[in-house]
Amino acid sequence: MRISDDRYSRDRQRLDIAMHFIRHEARTHTIRQWTGLTDDRIRKLYRSYLQDGGCRVARHRGKSPQQAAFFMRSARLRHEAGALAGLCCLVGVLARDQGRVGTAGSAATAALAGVGRAAALCQAYDAYRAIVASPGIGFEHAVLLVNALARGSELALGACQGCGALLVVDSLALRPARCALCAVDDPRRGPGCNSARRARPMP
Ligand SMILES: [Zn+2]
Structure with a gap:
């Protein structure tokens, strides 16, 4: 039973x-x-x-978004990605030091961890939508953010050099990252997290 x-x-x-x-x-x-x-x-x-009377929701076709660089496109997206990543850390979807939480010892517990992690992701995303007036990160992009941070090859969790705030940064960035507020305080330094991308030759 x-x-x-x-x-x-x-x-x-x-x-x-x-x-x-x-x-x-x-x-x-x-x-x-x-x-x-x-x-x-x-x-x-x-x-x-x-x-059952549910609201009609869009059914998107094709591939999910895959460009991790999306989160580095603007100061607003960098800021929101940091907020969402912080919420994901709070609910256990991400670990502050590396990425994924919930490595399990067996297939059964791994499956459970997957569902538990999905529930936590929903919790973090709902909180993000509640605190950001006009969210720039859709749910599929939230999934991309979590996966990219877990992989760590393109994006990583970092700390602002000025105030220590949690940031999502370009894994390949050469300069220390600075949050939007600290970058305003010292505009010569810039946000830092996309400095390496700017330095790379255009494709
Ligand atoms: Zn800062």
Whole structure:
């Protein structure tokens, strides 16, 4: 009985998380990756959501965003990426020192950690939407941010050289990073986090 109870509650949690992802307009393959549900089950879930009177949400096709440089495009996006990454650290989706949290000892616990991590990501993203008046980072880009920080090859968590605030920085940046406020205090230094990108030759 205990095993079937656990299975039921895990399945229930998967469905709840998938619904949350659907409301955030996540692509089907993103929902599959984070919840382990099949494409067919996700489609049925979407249909039942609409039949139950849910708001129509956009179903995006094609690949998820993959350009980590998106977060370095403007001071506003760098600032929001830092805020979202900080929230992800608070709920345990990311570790402050490296990336991914939740390495598990077996396939079963790894699957559980995946669903738990998906729930935490929703929590962090909802908090981000609540505190930013006009969010520049969509849910699929939030997934990209978390994955890119976990990989660490393009983006990393860093600290502002001036005040120590958590920042998302270019992994290959040559100069120490500075937050928007500290960069304003000392405009000659600039934000730092995209300095290496500026120095690179245009493709
Ligand atoms: Zn600062």
